[in-house]
Amino acid sequence: VLNEIGRARGISGAQLALAWLLGRPAVSSLVIGARNETQLKDNLAAASLSLTEDERQRLDAVSRPPVLYPYWHQQFTARDRFGPADKVLDRSHA
Incomplete structure (x- = not known):
């Protein structure tokens, strides 16, 4: 799914994965690992990438x-006491 969405948008799977992670409620920071300038620029571009709700759900x-x-x-x-990070694991609506 990652590669499929990435190809459709003309972006790398790494950039898409980082953008998806940045939008996760339980994620407060990311560590990127680039071997060269091209990879670094690609990874940093994830910060300005907006995913559609359909892409995020997939x-x-x-x-x-x-x-x-x-x-x-x-x-x-304890569902009534779930915070944003707990709701990521909530399967009652999946």
């Missing part, structure tokens, strides 16, 4: 890991 769906205990239990007992 990337969310394919990257969602299985929910482990105690998180699956909290979905049934």
Whole structure:
């Protein structure tokens, strides 16, 4: 999905992945690793890239890991106390 969206937009998978991560509620910072100036410029361009809601949902769906205990239990007992980072794991609407 990452490569498919990247090809459709004419951008690299790395740039798309970084832009997606920047929009995640549980992510406060990113570390990039570029081997040359071209990669650095490509990575930095992710900061100004806006994803559509459809693109974001598609990337969310394919990257969602299985929910482990105690998180699956909290979905049934503490959903009303979820913060933004907790809602990333909430599968009740998936």
